Amino acid sequence: MTLHARLVVTRPAFTLDVTLEVAPGEVVALLGPNGAGKTTALRALAGLTALSQGEIVLDGRPLHTLPAESRPIGMVFQDYLLFPHLTALDNVAFGPRCQGVAKAEARRAAATLLERVGLADRATAKPRHLSGGQAQRVALARALAVRPELLLLDEPLAALDAHTRLEIRSQLRRHLADFDGATVLVTHDPLDAMVLADRLIVIENGAVVQQGTPAEVARRPRTDYVARLVGLNLYRGVADGARVKVGELLLHTSEQLDDAAFVAFPPAAVALYRTRPDGSPRNLWQARIDGIERHGDNVRVHLDGPITAFADITPAAVADLDLTPGQRIWASVKATETHAYPA
Amino acid sequence: MSSSVPEQVDLPGPPRGSGGRPAASREVSGRPPWMLVLPAVVGLAFLVLPLAGLLIRAPWSTLPQRLAEPQVLEALRLSLVCATVATAVCLLLGVPLAWLLARVSFPGRRLVRALVTVPLVLPPVVGGVALLLVLGRRGLVGQWLEATFGVTLPFTTMGVIVAEAFVAMPFLVISVEGALRGADQRFEEAAATLGASRWTVFRRVTLPLIMPGVAAGAVLCWARALGEFGATITFAGNFPGTTRTMPLAVYLALETDPEAAIVLSLVLLAVSVIILASLRDRWANTP
Numbered sequence: 001m002t003l004h005a006r007l008v009v010t011r012p013a014f015t016l017d018v019t020l021e022v023a024p025g026e027v028v029a030l031l032g033p034n035g036a037g038k039t040t041a042l043r044a045l046a047g048l049t050a051l052s053q054g055e056i057v058l059d060g061r062p063l064h065t066l067p068a069e070s071r072p073i074g075m076v077f078q079d080y081l082l083f084p085h086l087t088a089l090d091n092v093a094f095g096p097r098c099q100g101v102a103k104a105e106a107r108r109a110a111a112t113l114l115e116r117v118g119l120a121d122r123a124t125a126k127p128r129h130l131s132g133g134q135a136q137r138v139a140l141a142r143a144l145a146v147r148p149e150l151l152l153l154d155e156p157l158a159a160l161d162a163h164t165r166l167e168i169r170s171q172l173r174r175h176l177a178d179f180d181g182a183t184v185l186v187t188h189d190p191l192d193a194m195v196l197a198d199r200l201i202v203i204e205n206g207a208v209v210q211q212g213t214p215a216e217v218a219r220r221p222r223t224d225y226v227a228r229l230v231g232l233n234l235y236r237g238v239a240d241g242a243r244v245k246v247g248e249l250l251l252h253t254s255e256q257l258d259d260a261a262f263v264a265f266p267p268a269a270v271a272l273y274r275t276r277p278d279g280s281p282r283n284l285w286q287a288r289i290d291g292i293e294r295h296g297d298n299v300r301v302h303l304d305g306p307i308t309a310f311a312d313i314t315p316a317a318v319a320d321l322d323l324t325p326g327q328r329i330w331a332s333v334k335a336t337e338t339h340a341y342p343a
Numbered sequence: 344m345s346s347s348v349p350e351q352v353d354l355p356g357p358p359r360g361s362g363g364r365p366a367a368s369r370e371v372s373g374r375p376p377w378m379l380v381l382p383a384v385v386g387l388a389f390l391v392l393p394l395a396g397l398l399i400r401a402p403w404s405t406l407p408q409r410l411a412e413p414q415v416l417e418a419l420r421l422s423l424v425c426a427t428v429a430t431a432v433c434l435l436l437g438v439p440l441a442w443l444l445a446r447v448s449f450p451g452r453r454l455v456r457a458l459v460t461v462p463l464v465l466p467p468v469v470g471g472v473a474l475l476l477v478l479g480r481r482g483l484v485g486q487w488l489e490a491t492f493g494v495t496l497p498f499t500t501m502g503v504i505v506a507e508a509f510v511a512m513p514f515l516v517i518s519v520e521g522a523l524r525g526a527d528q529r530f531e532e533a534a535a536t537l538g539a540s541r542w543t544v545f546r547r548v549t550l551p552l553i554m555p556g557v558a559a560g561a562v563l564c565w566a567r568a569l570g571e572f573g574a575t576i577t578f579a580g581n582f583p584g585t586t587r588t589m590p591l592a593v594y595l596a597l598e599t600d601p602e603a604a605i606v607l608s609l610v611l612l613a614v615s616v617i618i619l620a621s622l623r624d625r626w627a628n629t630p
Contacts, residue, residue: 048535069536069540074537077533083533094539095537098534
């Protein structure tokens with residue numbers, strides 16, 4: 001059940017062109033900012049949006065020639081789209097009924113699936129009486145009920161509040177692990193992607209900009225968007241041994257590289273000083289404070305200068321340094337805290 | 344449409360308004376201007392007085408006997424049967440037509456939509472004449488109907504139904520098309536991903552979703568058919584027992600027996616009020 005797809009969708013002001021390979025049992029997350037085209041890609045896989053070009057092949061069979069109702073897919077929509085006039089059970093039984101399964105049989109299968117997602121007691125409830133987390137699980141059961149070979153999930157957790165999300169995320173992860181077909185999920189939340197997916201495909205402006213395992217992507221971001229998602233400062237420069245020239249600034253790194261290279265370091269690795277520090281940290285530059293905001297338990301300082309950077313420091317440090325926007329300040333990063341890799 | 348709630352970053356915001364309810368929306372001060380109130384009152388009286396007159400002049404003492412008269416019962420039965428069958432015909436043809444207008448894009452769709460609404464603004468008498476020209480014995484289709492099936496529509500009960508359906512169908516089509524446009528089409532997409540054919544999607548998803556709109560349209564359609572006069576008398580004539588519906592009977596009785604006309608009118612008024620009440624309930628009960 002290997003999925004191979006090249007999806008090209010051309011719109012007046014936008015072109016999506018991505019290639020996907022998903023192995024059986026593998027969960028691939030399409031990650032990207034709003035408007036990047038990830039939902040369009042998912043809809044194209046489902047047959048809800050027509051391909052301008054390309055192909056979708058599942059296990060050697062072309063899918064792109066089939067209408068949505070003939071594709072062996074299951075889809076979970078962002079706001080679930082449970083049929084409001086049917087009970088949870090009949091929502092789940094809907095797919096099997098369409099496939100020609102007898103009513104009693106379809107309902108039995110649906111009841112089994114509801115039990116698997118822990119909702120046996122909500123079978124007779126109408127969708128408007130289900131909580132967000134329950135509706136999400138019914139939607140998953142409904143998609144699995146058609147025994148799909150390809151499971152598609154569009155922002156499966158986006159409509160949930162933070163608390164429910166945590167619980168549903170781990171449940172969803174378990175169900176996806178049990179599913180032996182190919183899974184493609186779309187999300188703009190890096191945490192959802194990291195937890196749920198075996199592999200990430202980052203899409204920006206309709207094109208794939210990076211792919212790899214969550215660990216690879218988190219460690220070696222290749223675009224500003226990915227760097228922001230995984231919380232790193234990222235620069236592209238030219239390497240010469242253990243130094244990378246980024247604009248006017250020469251950054252010392254622990255890796256030896258040549259030619260075009262990325263340098264990344266976490267905001268927490270940036271130290272700030274009011275006056276030029278004694279001793280010589282290898283990477284030191286003068287910056288201007290562009291903004292200060294709360295970030296979790298810490299304070300994130302936006303730095304402008306030879307390079308723009310985020311620095312995470314403690315509220316106590318902000319008070320000690322008496323930081324104000326517009327102020328000039330010294331920033332430093334140890335070479336050992338940076339990570340350089342070929343561009 | 345991505346409704347993402349950003350992961351909550353707890354900012355020390357301004358203190359929440361302590362009991363600071365927004366001031367209850369204030370009444371607009373001053374009296375309403377007489378330039379608006381006076382015409383409004385006249386307009387209200389204009390609408391209500393005739394109905395009140397009907398109630399005041401009704402021969403209440405002889406009402407039961409008059410209602411039990413065979414002609415009255417016959418006209419009432421004929422009216423109810425014809426309006427109901429006409430509504431069924433409108434549902435059978437109008438719902439698919441509304442679906443086509445709302446869901447399938449084809450060249451000339453705007454023109455078709457305009458054509459559908461023509462009977463709405465057309466004087467019913469003109470509709471009756473047009474029906475005669477097409478479905479009459481020597482009409483384009485009527486000739487063929489008689490030759491092939493031996494069916495003649497004009498001046499028959501079937502003709503009443505045809506005339507009523509012709510006049511009333513736009514009400515249903517417009518109502519159902521509005522409901523279809525208002526319904527979230529993504530439910531239909533969800534059904535398609537579950538393997539439902541377009542017919543199954545329509546039957547098991549679309550139709551249940553737009554049921555309130557269909558019901559409202561059917562009631563409007565039925566009410567319009569029940570009151571139909573012009574097209575009916577032109578196309579189907581005025582034969583007691585076969586084509587003389589309530590509105591025709593009212594008109595006829597007015598010349599010979601005004602009290603009978605009042606009684607018949609009262610019946611139609613009662614039916615209308617009941618419809619209005621049932622519609623209100625439906626609209627109030629559906630979110």
